[in-house]
Amino acid sequence: TVCTNNEDATYNMTKYLIDKGHKEIALIMTSEADTILESERRTGYERALTESNISINPDIIKYGNTDYNSGYKAMMDLLDKNIKPDAVFVTGDEAAIGAINAIFDKGYKVPEDISVAGFNNSKLSKIYRPKLTTVGQPLYDMGAVAMRMVIKIINGDALEEKKFVLPYEIVERES
Numbered sequence: 001t002v003c004t005n006n007e008d009a010t011y012n013m014t015k016y017l018i019d020k021g022h023k024e025i026a027l028i029m030t031s032e033a034d035t036i037l038e039s040e041r042r043t044g045y046e047r048a049l050t051e052s053n054i055s056i057n058p059d060i061i062k063y064g065n066t067d068y069n070s071g072y073k074a075m076m077d078l079l080d081k082n083i084k085p086d087a088v089f090v091t092g093d094e095a096a097i098g099a100i101n102a103i104f105d106k107g108y109k110v111p112e113d114i115s116v117a118g119f120n121n122s123k124l125s126k127i128y129r130p131k132l133t134t135v136g137q138p139l140y141d142m143g144a145v146a147m148r149m150v151i152k153i154i155n156g157d158a159l160e161e162k163k164f165v166l167p168y169e170i171v172e173r174e175s
Contacts, residue, residue, distance in 0.1 A: 004168040010044030022086035026060040071095030075102035093118035116175040130174035
């Protein structure tokens with residue numbers, strides 16, 4: 001496995017949003033499936049809220065996918081129910097951009113009315129307006145480490161480590 005610490009990354013982004021003054025932070029996750037990845041991310045989100053004495057509201061936790069349409073739909077579902085969170089944390093950059101467009105289509109502004117944060121620091125997060133605040137993962141390095149592991153396995157060499165956890169960063173931008 002090659003990854004970042006998803007629980008800590010989600011915790012730190014949620015804390016970042018709380019430190020910016022947000023109290024009602026929606027979470028749009030990429031899957032409702034009980035995967036380790038999504039479990040770690042939800043745990044990080046809930047831990048940050050709990051430590052900040054903010055109650056966990058299951059009505060503002062949505063599930064979808066990592067694509068634009070899923071983020072758009074999940075955000076529209078919240079806004080159509082007259083739920084307007086202070087911020088929304090989307091566990092995928094493309095889905096976060098979908099959420100931003102839903103917010104604009106409902107007549108709100110980002111970040112003035114609703115702040116948005118993503119996950120991955122994809123190329124799209126740097127060029128879309130407003131530029132997306134996101135959790136930066138070293139995607140190139142993750143691929144390089146994984147490839148070296150595969151080559152070792154193909155060559156019959158033993159792996160010293162079976163899990164590599166690489167660092168992440170909070171990338172503050174305009175959203």
